[in-house]
Amino acid sequence: MSRPPDDAEPGPILVCGMGHVGFRIVELLTRLGERVVVVTQETRSEWMRWASAAGATVVTGDARDPDLLKTAGLMEARALLAVTDRDPINLEIALDARRLRPDLPVVARLFDQNLAQLPLAVDHAHQRVESHFLHRPARRRGPARAIGLPELGQGEAE
Numbered sequence: 001m002s003r004p005p006d007d008a009e010p011g012p013i014l015v016c017g018m019g020h021v022g023f024r025i026v027e028l029l030t031r032l033g034e035r036v037v038v039v040t041q042e043t044r045s046e047w048m049r050w051a052s053a054a055g056a057t058v059v060t061g062d063a064r065d066p067d068l069l070k071t072a073g074l075m076e077a078r079a080l081l082a083v084t085d086r087d088p089i090n091l092e093i094a095l096d097a098r099r100l101r102p103d104l105p106v107v108a109r110l111f112d113q114n115l116a117q118l119p120l121a122v123d124h125a126h127q128r129v130e131s132h133f134l135h136r137p138a139r140r141r142g143p144a145r146a147i148g149l150p151e152l153g154q155g156e157a158e
Helices: 020-031 045-053 066-072 087-100 113-121 142-146
Strands: 013-016 036-040 057-060 079-082 106-109 130-132
Touching (some): 013 066, 020 036, 020 045, 036 066, 087 106
Parallel strands (some): 013 036, 079 106, 106 130
């Protein structure tokens, strides 16, 4: 497992999927000054241009491909967010990332509440994934805390 030295620049936050939710996350993270790498198959061209202009690296491809995740910086990453609009894809990305980097904070966007309980069932295998319902309008602080970001103030999260 490759980790940067403590005095090195923090690794990037990998955002897998750049639909509406992924774009808003990339927008927020770049505004906070975080290094961001986006791995996405398809998205609006204006979002890709905006993300690149804001300093994010955009990698086009399937985040379920472990080699692509490694190329995107998984082994040096600070955290990974799987935020496509498909639960099985997010869960696959999250579990693969944890298999390759057991110490990596991972957040998976899951709509199905029953599926969201599954990662808790595999905790004994060191495959626990933080799952949060990021699509709900109520402000959630769990995902930010799960990847080591500071709490957001009033009005920051929409």
